[in-house]
Amino acid sequence: MLAEFSSVLRATMLGVQLGMTLALVAAGLTLIFGMLDVINFAHGSLYMIGGYLGVTVASQFGSFWLALLIAPLAVGVVGAAIEVFGLRALYGRNPLYHILLTFGIAIMVQGLVVEIWGGQSLRIEAPEMLSGTVSVGPVQYPVYWLFVLAISTVLIAAVWLMIDRSDLGILMRASAHDTEMVDALGIDVSKVFTGVFVFGAILAGIAGVLLGASRSVSPGMGFGVIIEAFVIVVIGGLGSFKGAVYGALLVGLVTAYGALIAPSVTDIFLFAMMAVVLMVRPNGLFGATEAA
Amino acid sequence: MGLLDAFDPREASPTTDGILTNRGRFGILALIAALAVLGPIAASVRPFWLYLLVQILAFALLALSLDFVFGYAGLLSFGHAAMFGAGGYAVALLVTHVTPNALVVLPAAVLTGVVVAAFIGWFSVRARGIYFAMLTLAFAQIFYVAAFADLPASILGVETITGGDNGLVGLAALEAFGVVDLSSRLNYYFLTLALVALSLLAIVRIANSPFGRVLQGVRENEDRMAFIGYDVERYKVIGFAISGGFAGLAGGLYVPFQSLAQPQLLHWTLSGELVVMLLLGGLGTLWGPMLGAGVVILLEEQLSGFAAWEVILGAVFVVVVVFAPQGLAGVLVSLRDDPKDALGNVRDALANYREKVLK
Numbered sequence: 001m002l003a004e005f006s007s008v009l010r011a012t013m014l015g016v017q018l019g020m021t022l023a024l025v026a027a028g029l030t031l032i033f034g035m036l037d038v039i040n041f042a043h044g045s046l047y048m049i050g051g052y053l054g055v056t057v058a059s060q061f062g063s064f065w066l067a068l069l070i071a072p073l074a075v076g077v078v079g080a081a082i083e084v085f086g087l088r089a090l091y092g093r094n095p096l097y098h099i100l101l102t103f104g105i106a107i108m109v110q111g112l113v114v115e116i117w118g119g120q121s122l123r124i125e126a127p128e129m130l131s132g133t134v135s136v137g138p139v140q141y142p143v144y145w146l147f148v149l150a151i152s153t154v155l156i157a158a159v160w161l162m163i164d165r166s167d168l169g170i171l172m173r174a175s176a177h178d179t180e181m182v183d184a185l186g187i188d189v190s191k192v193f194t195g196v197f198v199f200g201a202i203l204a205g206i207a208g209v210l211l212g213a214s215r216s217v218s219p220g221m222g223f224g225v226i227i228e229a230f231v232i233v234v235i236g237g238l239g240s241f242k243g244a245v246y247g248a249l250l251v252g253l254v255t256a257y258g259a260l261i262a263p264s265v266t267d268i269f270l271f272a273m274m275a276v277v278l279m280v281r282p283n284g285l286f287g288a289t290e291a292a
Numbered sequence: 293m294g295l296l297d298a299f300d301p302r303e304a305s306p307t308t309d310g311i312l313t314n315r316g317r318f319g320i321l322a323l324i325a326a327l328a329v330l331g332p333i334a335a336s337v338r339p340f341w342l343y344l345l346v347q348i349l350a351f352a353l354l355a356l357s358l359d360f361v362f363g364y365a366g367l368l369s370f371g372h373a374a375m376f377g378a379g380g381y382a383v384a385l386l387v388t389h390v391t392p393n394a395l396v397v398l399p400a401a402v403l404t405g406v407v408v409a410a411f412i413g414w415f416s417v418r419a420r421g422i423y424f425a426m427l428t429l430a431f432a433q434i435f436y437v438a439a440f441a442d443l444p445a446s447i448l449g450v451e452t453i454t455g456g457d458n459g460l461v462g463l464a465a466l467e468a469f470g471v472v473d474l475s476s477r478l479n480y481y482f483l484t485l486a487l488v489a490l491s492l493l494a495i496v497r498i499a500n501s502p503f504g505r506v507l508q509g510v511r512e513n514e515d516r517m518a519f520i521g522y523d524v525e526r527y528k529v530i531g532f533a534i535s536g537g538f539a540g541l542a543g544g545l546y547v548p549f550q551s552l553a554q555p556q557l558l559h560w561t562l563s564g565e566l567v568v569m570l571l572l573g574g575l576g577t578l579w580g581p582m583l584g585a586g587v588v589i590l591l592e593e594q595l596s597g598f599a600a601w602e603v604i605l606g607a608v609f610v611v612v613v614v615f616a617p618q619g620l621a622g623v624l625v626s627l628r629d630d631p632k633d634a635l636g637n638v639r640d641a642l643a644n645y646r647e648k649v650l651k
Contacts, residue, residue, distance in 0.1 A: 099568075100609055108606030
């Protein structure tokens with residue numbers, strides 16, 4: 001009985017940690033959708049670039065911390081390039097075309113990654129001070145995972161505060177709500193759009209580095225995480241930041257518990273949950289209220 | 293409503309009905325005739341081309357089926373792989389356990405596609421726009437995982453049904469009462485060509501029937517159609533089921549030729565690729581998506597020799613979407629209408645791009 005309790009506890013901790021890190025990916029996705037009306041299929045690729053650059057920086061300079069700093073910033077630069085040279089040409093057209101554009105970019109990135117880093121899966125070396133385990137009740141839990149949980153939670157809280165309280169957050173929400181009005185007030189909305197996209201890219205890059213040291217870094221990770229992120233964002237309600245956070249926690253927990261019950265069909269629980277949520281609330285949990 | 297309105301495909305379907313003009317009819321007939329001639333040539337020169345042609349035809353049919361619900365009814369399905377794969381698996385299972393008779397297995401593939409689509413559609417049509425797309429994706433992924441993990445076998449307590457991640461391999465060739473030998477690749481090609489041509493005819497007829505007009509009405513303004521008294525959800529489910537039947541047939545034609553049914557047929561990336569084929573070809577034109585399917589498959593085939601072929605393929609998508617908003621169909625139509633101005637159009641597109649990017 002104790003063994004069962006400890007595995008449930010372990011799964012819960014793992015689920016919360018995974019959820020908070022996925023929230024970093026999903027938050028960017030949902031912000032980009034809410035403000036730019038862009039379904040960003042390349043968001044998983046940004047996450048993947050973060051992971052691979054993390055591998056390179058960590059192995060070149062032997063410092064995980066440097067990787068955690070540099071890789072996301074580089075991903076931000078990639079994000080800026082995508083927004084300026086790709087998406088900008090499509091604003092005002094049917095958002096469907098963003099799917100084709102970002103899908104094309106995602107395929108390109110996957111090909112490039114295989115070219116540069118090869119097809120095998122890699123791993124970022126976690127720092128010495130975060131190795132080993134601690135006991136949480138009856139569970140031996142890796143320190144690194146706790147670190148990931150802590151840093152993700154802090155980041156999510158910071159983003160939440162920024163969107164909710166700061167002037168920048170108000171500007172972002174206003175631009176999403178009525179682009180023309182904000183433009184008329186003398187603010188360069190296209191800069192706000194670029195900023196939001198870069199911001200989302202950086203968050204995805206951070207998640208890529210963090211999970212690159214606990215999961216692994218492989219060419220399939222971009223297309224893998226994008227579906228998880230879409231499930232999260234859709235459950236939470238497209239465009240809703242709060243929804244993305246709750247959705248991510250739900251997905252993280254379902255994934256962790258699912259692995260306890262039936263590891264081979266975990267994804268079914270995930271998609272079934274999404275289907276049920278959408279059938280009960282066709283706009284997701286927090287859809288219509290915050291997003292519109 | 294803002295988010296959902298954004299997914300209105302109206303502005304993306306500029307050349308609907310182009311296929312029904314005399315020129316459109318003639319073009320399609322000429323193309324079918326050309327393909328019928330091309331088959332024997334390909335078979336004698338390089339049999340591999342025949343393989344490619346069947347693959348293109350199957351995906352053209354799949355793209356056509358999606359364009360019917362997406363372009364005409366405005367239902368963006370991100371789970372059409374479910375019907376394609378279900379049709380394919382149905383054929384594979386029948387061939388393995390019951391009979392390789394094409395007159396049995398192909399109708400069964402259609403039926404399977406209809407049933408699966410009706411099931412998915414019934415649960416999904418209440419959601420609109422991108423939420424509908426995500427629901428269809430969710431159901432399709434459930435089918436994928438079920439096939440991958442061989443869930444039916446675990447439930448029924450038998451050893452294997454779907455063959456798990458290996459799929460069902462080494463399928464016997466189809467036949468038709470021992471009269472027609474469909475293990476001949478050329479015969480199979482003619483069968484596929486004939487069925488795809490008939491499907492195109494059927495879909496054009498359905499799309500322009502009173503039923504199809506109602507679907508277009510739903511695309512244009514769903515609330516108004518409901519207000520007039522149409523049972524909008526029922527129309528959407530039926531439209532989706534019809535599309536599923538054609539998607540199932542596409543899978544049923546694809547699998548025996550490959551002699552392989554694998555879970556990848558059900559995966560969301562196939563659905564995504566399909567949406568790319570539609571947008572690349574020209575949404576809502578029926579012929580554009582079929583063209584898009586052919587181009588994507590040819591590109592994948594031709595490029596796969598290069599090391600960084602995915603980079604090139606992705607770049608092609610990016611360039612088309614940025615510079616040719618109406619897809620390849622739009623490019624062809626503008627070339628036909630005004631061939632002299634082709635260069636001017638390119639210059640306009642580039643100037644337009646620079647202006648938008650540098651603003």
